[in-house]
Amino acid sequence: MALKVAIVGRPNVGKSTLFNRLVGKRLALVDDRPGVTRDRRYADGNIGDMDLTLIDTAGYEDVTDESLEARMREQTEAAIDDAELILFMMDAREGVTSLDRIFADRLRKVHKPIILLANKSESRESGGGVGEAHALGFGEPVAISAEHGEGMADLYQAILAASSDIFIEEVEETDKPIRIAVIGRPNAGKSTLVNRLLGEDRLLVGPEAGITRDSISVDWEYEGRAIRFVDTAGMRRKARVQEKLEKLSVADTIRAITFAEVVILMMDKDNAFDIQDLQLADLVEREGRALIYVASKWDLEEEPQSRMAKLKAMAEDKLPQLKGTPFVALSSHSGRGVERLMPAVLQAYDIWSVKVKTKDLNTWLSMATQRHPPPAVDGKRIKPKYIAQTKARPPTFVLMANRAESMPEHYKRYLINSIRESFDLPGTPIRLTVKSGSANPYAEGGAKSGPERFKGGARTAPRRVKKAEKTAEAISKLPGKALEARAKVGAKPKVKPLGGLKASASKKSGTNAVVGKGARGGARQVSRSGRVRTGQKGGARK
Numbered sequence: 357m358a359l360k361v362a363i364v365g366r367p368n369v370g371k372s373t374l375f376n377r378l379v380g381k382r383l384a385l386v387d388d389r390p391g392v393t394r395d396r397r398y399a400d401g402n403i404g405d406m407d408l409t410l411i412d413t414a415g416y417e418d419v420t421d422e423s424l425e426a427r428m429r430e431q432t433e434a435a436i437d438d439a440e441l442i443l444f445m446m447d448a449r450e451g452v453t454s455l456d457r458i459f460a461d462r463l464r465k466v467h468k469p470i471i472l473l474a475n476k477s478e479s480r481e482s483g484g485g486v487g488e489a490h491a492l493g494f495g496e497p498v499a500i501s502a503e504h505g506e507g508m509a510d511l512y513q514a515i516l517a518a519s520s521d522i523f524i525e526e527v528e529e530t531d532k533p534i535r536i537a538v539i540g541r542p543n544a545g546k547s548t549l550v551n552r553l554l555g556e557d558r559l560l561v562g563p564e565a566g567i568t569r570d571s572i573s574v575d576w577e578y579e580g581r582a583i584r585f586v587d588t589a590g591m592r593r594k595a596r597v598q599e600k601l602e603k604l605s606v607a608d609t610i611r612a613i614t615f616a617e618v619v620i621l622m623m624d625k626d627n628a629f630d631i632q633d634l635q636l637a638d639l640v641e642r643e644g645r646a647l648i649y650v651a652s653k654w655d656l657e658e659e660p661q662s663r664m665a666k667l668k669a670m671a672e673d674k675l676p677q678l679k680g681t682p683f684v685a686l687s688s689h690s691g692r693g694v695e696r697l698m699p700a701v702l703q704a705y706d707i708w709s710v711k712v713k714t715k716d717l718n719t720w721l722s723m724a725t726q727r728h729p730p731p732a733v734d735g736k737r738i739k740p741k742y743i744a745q746t747k748a749r750p751p752t753f754v755l756m757a758n759r760a761e762s763m764p765e766h767y768k769r770y771l772i773n774s775i776r777e778s779f780d781l782p783g784t785p786i787r788l789t790v791k792s793g794s795a796n797p798y799a800e801g802g803a804k805s806g807p808e809r810f811k812g813g814a815r816t817a818p819r820r821v822k823k824a825e826k827t828a829e830a831i832s833k834l835p836g837k838a839l840e841a842r843a844k845v846g847a848k849p850k851v852k853p854l855g856g857l858k859a860s861a862s863k864k865s866g867t868n869a870v871v872g873k874g875a876r877g878g879a880r881q882v883s884r885s886g887r888v889r890t891g892q893k894g895g896a897r898k
């Protein structure tokens with residue numbers, strides 16, 4: 357198991373920048389304004405040959421009321437309790453501030469190794485701040501620059517020395533978790549739902565809209581299966597997103613959808629399936645992810661049965677490409693209906709991963725085309741040949757047919773809906789590609805025909821091949837004019853006339869032609885029918 361390291365400090369000292377550098381990815385949002393990070397984020401990273409489990413925290417604020425800053429402080433203190441090593445970061449440009457001293461007093465009560473980092477030490481102006489850091493009482497500060505990567509070797513040596521007495525327990529690697537992203541509009545109850553499932557206040561929640569900014573991943577286990585929840589920031593309409601930070605949050609949410617396997621779309625029961633919800637559902641379908649509809653705040657609904665019927669009819673009408681998507685009504689605050697969510701998620705995941713046998717697909721194709729034959733385009737009918745599934749997640753099929761480019765979209769939708777009904781694939785996105793049948797790949801010269809065989813030197817070659825080889829070899833050995841004369845062998849020879857026939861003899865009627873050598877009476881006249889005339893004047897004498 358990797359060493360757990362928490363990066364703490366006051367706001368805007370570069371904690372998330374160092375977090376991203378050690379992780380090797382831009383996971384945490386980074387901006388010039390203070391207070392960008394609110395939740396604590398876990399990620400695997402390394403420095404040198406050491407594996408680390410890094411915890412990025414919010415900036416420490418000295419408040420204890422019911423405000424958002426106070427709840428952010430609670431998240432930071434939870435990270436300190438969970439970590440085995442603490443990296444206390446301060447800004448070397450600004451020097452030691454009063455908030456740094458207050459936080460240092462808080463960390464002295466923690467009986468864990470603490471390394472003091474003086475960030476932003478790449479310039480000459482930061483030298484005074486590094487000297488002031490000694491006054492915090494944590495020994496020699498490590499001067500680094502998280503933005504430019506300076507001082508990482510010194511940080512490695514400091515972590516190596518501080519963790520020498522820490523026992524790291526080896527834990528067996530579990531199976532790959534099912535990645536579940538929770539998306540929706542702001543203040544729909546996404547973080548509250550994840551906290552309810554986990555049974556702890558893992559994520560920052562409150563009545564304010566837009567609390568979550570980063571996409572926070574949380575590992576969990578449900579009935580022996582590894583689960584990884586990804587809580588995302590609320591997505592408003594694109595026209596309303598103006599600030600740079602909100603644009604970064606939306607981009608992070610889209611990235612979470614791309615890498616998820618199952619997506620839970622949280623909707624307010626009173627405003628379900630508005631324009632933004634429809635766009636989010638369409639985005640999930642285009643990305644090819646399994647989808648679950650969740651109507652939140654269901655404990656406030658007075659007529660749950662009629663409202664549920666209306667919501668299901670609305671989903672079928674506005675999102676026909678996701679026909680049969682599971683619908684779960686629950687209340688994250690009271691816990692009502694939450695127990696029905698995970699069985700629906702696992703069922704959607706199994707359907708999303710299904711594989712259909714090619715034999716069953718072609719049996720279905722024959723019945724589907726008989727029930728509804730393909731239309732004729734330009735007077736020519738399209739003939740489907742066979743179908744096969746090329747991959748799952750989502751189920752993807754390839755249909756071979758002649759004139760594939762002419763197949764109308766409405767007939768493709770008919771085939772997709774028929775696949776969904778025949779093989780019981782409700783709600784999951786289905787991909788269907790139609791291709792034209794190509795030439796036989798195993799024919800001579802085809803893609804799979806292989807190299808052409810050479811039979812010239814084979815012992816089993818036919819006699820005519822061997823004879824031709826011997827003739828060509830004999831011709832090649834002839835010298836001079838003999839070789840040239842032999843090269844003309846292919847020319848057609850002149851036909852010699854039969855013996856006793858005159859070369860100038862004509863087939864006209866009444867002309868003399870010799871019938872044969874030694875024929876009686878000599879030359880005789882031949883009629884048009886070929887009969888020899890007798891008794892002509894001037895005939896041969898006896």
